[in-house]
Amino acid sequence: MAADTVPVTGWGRTAPTAARLIRPRTYGEAALAVRDCGARGGIARGLGRAYGDAAQNAGGAVLDMTGLDRVHAIDADGGTVLCDAGVSLHRLMQVLLPLGWFVPVTPGTRYVTVGGAIGADIHGKNHHVSGSFSRHVLSLELLTADGDVRTVVPGTPLFEATAGGMGLTGVILTATVRLQPVQTSLMSVDTERANDLDDLMARLADTDHRYRYSVAWIDLLARGRATGRAVLTRGDHAPLDALPPGTRARRDPLSFRTSRLPAAPSFLPEGLLSRTTVGLFNELWYRRAPRARTGQLQRIPAFFHPLDGVPHWNRVYGPGGFVQYQFVVGHGREDALRRIVRRISERRCPSFLAVLKRFGEADPGWLSFPVPGWTLALDIPAALPGLAGFLDELDEEVAGAGGRVYLAKDSRLRPELLAAMYPRLADFRALRAELDPRAVFTSDLSRRLHL
Ligand SMILES: Cc1cc2nc3c(=O)[nH]c(=O)nc-3n(C[C@H](O)[C@H](O)[C@H](O)COP(=O)(O)OP(=O)(O)OC[C@H]3O[C@@H](n4cnc5c(N)ncnc54)[C@H](O)[C@@H]3O)c2cc1C
Numbered sequence: 001m002a003a004d005t006v007p008v009t010g011w012g013r014t015a016p017t018a019a020r021l022i023r024p025r026t027y028g029e030a031a032l033a034v035r036d037c038g039a040r041g042g043i044a045r046g047l048g049r050a051y052g053d054a055a056q057n058a059g060g061a062v063l064d065m066t067g068l069d070r071v072h073a074i075d076a077d078g079g080t081v082l083c084d085a086g087v088s089l090h091r092l093m094q095v096l097l098p099l100g101w102f103v104p105v106t107p108g109t110r111y112v113t114v115g116g117a118i119g120a121d122i123h124g125k126n127h128h129v130s131g132s133f134s135r136h137v138l139s140l141e142l143l144t145a146d147g148d149v150r151t152v153v154p155g156t157p158l159f160e161a162t163a164g165g166m167g168l169t170g171v172i173l174t175a176t177v178r179l180q181p182v183q184t185s186l187m188s189v190d191t192e193r194a195n196d197l198d199d200l201m202a203r204l205a206d207t208d209h210r211y212r213y214s215v216a217w218i219d220l221l222a223r224g225r226a227t228g229r230a231v232l233t234r235g236d237h238a239p240l241d242a243l244p245p246g247t248r249a250r251r252d253p254l255s256f257r258t259s260r261l262p263a264a265p266s267f268l269p270e271g272l273l274s275r276t277t278v279g280l281f282n283e284l285w286y287r288r289a290p291r292a293r294t295g296q297l298q299r300i301p302a303f304f305h306p307l308d309g310v311p312h313w314n315r316v317y318g319p320g321g322f323v324q325y326q327f328v329v330g331h332g333r334e335d336a337l338r339r340i341v342r343r344i345s346e347r348r349c350p351s352f353l354a355v356l357k358r359f360g361e362a363d364p365g366w367l368s369f370p371v372p373g374w375t376l377a378l379d380i381p382a383a384l385p386g387l388a389g390f391l392d393e394l395d396e397e398v399a400g401a402g403g404r405v406y407l408a409k410d411s412r413l414r415p416e417l418l419a420a421m422y423p424r425l426a427d428f429r430a431l432r433a434e435l436d437p438r439a440v441f442t443s444d445l446s447r448r449l450h451l
Pocket of ligand 1: 011043044045046047048049050051054055065085086106107108109111112113114115116117119120121122123124125165166167168170171172173307408409
């Protein structure tokens with residue numbers, strides 16, 4: 001198999017490292033690539049939407065799994081799909097929606113693979129109801145370091161290490177996933193504004209249970225009494241009778257249409273997203289949102305994946321790229337969330353459209369990110385002066401409150417804090433040492449954090 005050595009980055013485009021990029025087209029080729037990956041090891045990669053260094057491997061091999069992208073079987077009565085791990089959620093939506101099924105969990109982009117969804121145990125706007133992606137995985141096939149292909153099912157240590165295990169237990173080849181039934185491909189959406197962080201938390205805590213999907217876009221540049229002001233968008237799949245009779249939508253209720261704007265140019269100057277431009281954007285966006293509106297019909301891309309409409313939108317941060325910082329702190333630690341939000345808004349980080357969400361019950365993945373509580377995610381240009389030290393301080397605050405940062409977004413956490421954030425880390429390391437004693441599966445993330 002041909003393998004070029006190329007620079008590989010995460011979605012944030014920070015810290016590219018060179019690796020041999022191999023694109024297996026068969027399971028046999030994937031097994032050969034693992035066997036021959038050499039002293040620096042190898043790591044599976046999906047669509048590269050992890051923001052940091054999880055799917056990079058300096059000096060080693062990176063297995064681009066998107067060449068294995070077959071949908072093998074759909075049980076349209078029972079609501080399950082068996083597919084290769086390189087299939088994207090976008091493709092699954094194209095295939096499944098016309099049959100009345102939706103993916104059980106989608107992140108803020110549908111350009112992620114099933115392998116990446118399990119590897120990071122991703123969560124969506126429905127975490128408080130449906131948990132994270134791996135909760136809906138009925139079984140998977142895992143190519144391990146010894147060249148075996150194992151069938152792995154929930155309730156076993158290997159499943160729990162693989163769900164959220166960032167590709168470090170092996171290469172997922174296929175998965176069987178339970179689906180969500182839908183009557184239409186439209187969403188019925190309620191929108192409301194919150195005046196500040198306490199108002200926002202109260203609204204989410206009081207009424208989230210009424211909605212399958214819930215998220216708040218928060219203005220982290222607002223200060224003073226407006227600190228933490230936000231727009232909540234919450235909703236569910238629209239039932240058929242919510243679509244107006246006689247309309248195209250009613251005639252073809254399960255059609256899945258997407259549109260894309262021209263891609264962001266490949267070169268954009270640093271500093272395009274200054275405090276002034278982002279502040280203006282946030283102000284406009286907050287003022288334009290309705291104070292309260294119910295039952296608006298929205299298409300799936302508009303509700304779940306607004307950024308997917310602009311290919312390569314990650315270039316707007318300029319050549320230096322950007323860091324996405326996402327953490328969670330448990331219920332009862334709202335004090336820590338308040339302090340962190342205040343610090344971010346006082347620091348004037350030019351972050352547009354940060355997201356706050358309430359997580360529900362945790363899933364069993366040992367390195368799975370969600371725990372019941374509050375999660376905040378924000379983008380920050382990597383070139384912001386003093387950013388590293390500032391985020392180190394936030395990490396301390398998060399760890400001190402018993403919280404954690406999300407490894408799929410991370411590119412800079414210090415390893416000392418990891419064990420406090422992920423109490424099952426020792427189990428994960430022990431399982432890896434036994435399953436893969438030569439550390440065949442290795443990534444820049446695993447080297448940096450001693451996973
Ligand atoms: C705009 C945007 C919005 C996002 N919103 C969310 C969100 O709401 N919730 C959320 O949880 N995440 C979110 N993410 C992060 C994204 O969902 C995860 O990083 C996901 O893992 C990316 O999948 P991928 O296919 O691109 O995998 P990659 O980024 O290529 O890899 C991610 C990890 O999965 C592993 N992996 C990939 N394929 C396999 C395989 N076949 N076998 C074993 N391991 C594998 C890799 O080794 C790596 O550790 C978002 C990302 C973007 C860019």
